Amino acid sequence: MINKFVEWRRDGRILTQTKIFCAKTYWQRMRGLLARATPDSGEALSISPCSGVHTFFMRYSLDVVYLNRQGRIVKIVPYLKPWRASQCFGARTVLEFRAGEVARIGLQLGDLCVDGC
Numbered sequence: 001m002i003n004k005f006v007e008w009r010r011d012g013r014i015l016t017q018t019k020i021f022c023a024k025t026y027w028q029r030m031r032g033l034l035a036r037a038t039p040d041s042g043e044a045l046s047i048s049p050c051s052g053v054h055t056f057f058m059r060y061s062l063d064v065v066y067l068n069r070q071g072r073i074v075k076i077v078p079y080l081k082p083w084r085a086s087q088c089f090g091a092r093t094v095l096e097f098r099a100g101e102v103a104r105i106g107l108q109l110g111d112l113c114v115d116g117c
Contacts, residue, residue, distance in 0.1 A: 007114040008107060016105045020046045020095065039098045042105075050094040052087030055080055061099035066091035071113040076102055 004022065008015040019042055023029045029047050038060050039045060047053070053064055059082065066075040066088035075088040079099045088094075095113075 009112045044095045044097045048093040051091040054085040058082040063097040063102040065095040067093040
């Protein structure tokens with residue numbers, strides 16, 4: 001998987017940076033975070049193209065952020081528990097964070113992810 005940093009912007013201001021791991025291949029997208037440790041603070045898994053995720057067989061909750069083609073946040077699902085599913089029509093990319101991370105860094109609908117996968 002490709003590792004890189006992305007910036008989060010609101011109203012032209014940089015809010016924070018996140019280290020992301022880009023799941024690009026079919027198998028990387030299918031596996032997601034299954035059988036992996038919880039992402040560290042300031043990290044996320046980016047799955048693209050993707051408009052829906054599940055937490056079947058997961059041992060922990062996730063914060064899920066959906067981005068459109070322009071990289072704007074169009075939906076946030078905090079604390080998605082194990083054995084659940086979530087979808088967002090129109091999303092192009094999904095970011096999976098450790099539960100509580102999105103609130104900690106202050107992301108909101110409409111924020112822009114710059115230099116994503």
